[in-house]
Amino acid sequence: MPGSEKSVAPKFRRRADDRPDEVLDAALELFADQGFANTKVEQIAKRAGLSKGTVYLYFPSKQAIIEALVRRAVTPVAERALAHAGAFAGDPRNGISAALRQLAHGLADVRILAIPKLVVREAALVPELAQMYRHEVLDRVLPAIEMLIQRGIDAGYFRQVDANLTLRSLIGPILVHLMLADVFDISPPEGLSFDRLIENHLTILFDGLSAPEQVGAP
């Protein structure tokens, strides 16, 4: 019989400091697979175990929810990424490999990937999202990687390429890999493995696609 135990489920959870987070968690899942416009506030409320009105106790508007969502996810990213990037001395290939692997590893986590996906999808409608993501994530992470490349060039490890453009050659494949799989359901025959992608990519990146001199080219 339900209710026969004592203190089964507290109806109210007082001093709800963590209510906002619960709302954001619920909203993230819904936004992620329905988009912002198609998610009703009442859905968010229900999934968070609340009523619609209560949501408005914590957030002034629906848009405020998505903004808070991104802000929460995005702020801690910066520190972590930067800390790692700076740590590598010597051959910058190691640093770049590590950075790439870490990036791929992070984005393999659905909960993390959901945020940039959301930002990209809703950027045109809510420019604040793109701005925030750029400021908090991209403007910190990208220059860090670019500096790694530049350092490699200056130290004579790399050829004289444009570091900023090379950055794109570096991270691009991860993006396509994700987009093909996620949006179009296209994976490599052997399955979607980031590790294999990264290793293959690093091979090409550092040593090129062309065969070493001896083999077969005329």
Place this chain on the structure above:
Amino acid sequence: MPGSEKSVAPKFRRRADDRPDEVLDAALELFADQGFANTKVEQIAKRAGLSKGTVYLYFPSKQAIIEALVRRAVTPVAERALAHAGAFAGDPRNGISAALRQLAHGLADVRILAIPKLVVREAALVPELAQMYRHEVLDRVLPAIEMLIQRGIDAGYFRQVDANLTLRSLIGPILVHLMLADVFDISPPEGLSFDRLIENHLTILFDGLSAPEQVGAP
């Protein structure tokens, strides 16, 4: 005085075989910068010089518009792309370079780029879009490029890489380049030039990032 000329602007344009196309043109522009959900049918109508009701003479629903839109844009792509890709014999580097340049050139055109952007944004909501785009474009273009790579490997021009994964290394940078510029307004200091990106990328792709043996590495 407006209206003083004779037959200035015909109020009605009868027997409009090209009306559907005009509606699609209008819808594309609006969808592209407001998204599907935020575009009202009446906006589309107004931009096409029509009234809302007339739109429903040609399309049964709003969703039918976006589907027709993508279908129209997507169908002719296949032939063109395939024709070019098959044409290259000899060193497959030429074929790949050409394919990449052509791809980049095409996507530099805003009218063309608008379609995949739209598809990606609305894919979750209207899976038919993603399906159609995949079937008509990706499933034809990607294998063609992959075959180019595989041919290069078999003929001994390229090292023994995974062609399917390498495909991603190949086209990835174009995607990031576009996304950074378009969504986040991040361009290289010297300006968004696809040509420079492609040349830089091809350098790395074929010959690698690492410096040739002599220069500086210990």
Place this chain on the structure above:
DNA sequence: TGCAAATAACTGACCGGTCAGTTATTAATA
């Protein structure tokens, strides 16, 4: 301790605006 009074957390019915889709009517053409 027991018992109000006070307040914090929460609810759900409701309002107003919006918008996809429909229909009654008018204009053009043959």
Place this chain on the structure above:
DNA sequence: TATTAATAACTGACCGGTCAGTTATTTGCA
């Protein structure tokens, strides 16, 4: 005049946001 193209007015569902009221929890006081 008959037919078709086009319109403008209309409808009804839907949804973000509000608010008067309810329920749980805490506080003050005896």
